[in-house]
Amino acid sequence: FVPEPRLQYVPVKGDRVIGIVTVKAGDVFKVDVGGSEQASLSYLAFEGATKRNRPNVQVGDLIYGQFLVANKDMEPEMVCIDSNGRSNGMGIIGQDGFLIKVSLGLIRKLLAPKCEIIQDLSQLYPFELVLGMNGRIWVKAKTVQQTLIIVNILESCEYMTAEQRKQALAKLSGN
């Protein structure tokens, strides 16, 4: 049984989340992950980062990382490498694209294997998608209009049934 908080995200060790860099203080960044506390991210926690070779992280950048330490007594710590030292898809999320906030239940639905919503959307336009367990989704398609269409569909997927979704997508691909 996994308790599902619908509103506030609670950091869990191992969860992959999208964070926004808020403070850059010397060796450590503070990242807003939507929890009660901001997570700390060391500049060495990126693939190939050394004291000479620092990652190019600015305030306001989006980071896809996982929690190394996350409990109710301490400040959460994030890293962008796995236990082998490889980035494995994590790191700074590139320019452009669109970030939205959805409920945690929708994220779990989207992360299920062979999710219908993702399959239907990929028939529509090609796009890049990053799902954070903290309820944040980052989307990037070829044009701004396509990106916004996908964002609207994802946001309304919380309330639409499968038939309504297929109707909406059929209308769009008809255009």
Add this chain to the structure above:
Amino acid sequence: LSARPVGERLCSVEEATAGSGTYTRHGFIFSSLAGCLEKRSEDSGLPIVSVVRDTESQLLPNVGAVVTCKVCSINSRFAKVHILYVGSTPLKSTFRGTIRREDIRATEKDKVEVYKSFRPGDIVLAKVISLGDAQSNYLLSTAENELGVVVAHSEAGAQMVPISWCEMQCPQTHSKDFRKVARVQPQFLQT
């Protein structure tokens, strides 16, 4: 017993001996505290003159004193505590102390995890290793067998029972938690 200001000349050295809260200069006894004058007569020799504050003097932890403290917050580098007792005397106002990560254990200092040694709310026996600067807290250490966590509560709320020097178990849920447990001398244990 009237209130005396600081620096008042009390009497000459021939009449009395300087006690606590006083000092001698140029053959006279002056008070160094603001408080009440106390004259105690000794059978042998001169009476002792001392100045006491209205409130009882606070017992301060010295370097090397064993103190009882309560953990208030933890960090990956240190744990912040409130010092409650010095030896067996309770303090009226709590002092703040810090237990650094390298002072938690005597062996394998770099493998220590503060989260696996202390949690907020634990009662810990520690030893003062430094008084600290003006602004910083007392520096404490638990790097001995007799020092460490004595009372800890589990997530369920029950008081946990120590199993080994690094583990404690909740009697209700039987779940084990990691702590740096103190090996209290048998004569101090109450059953």
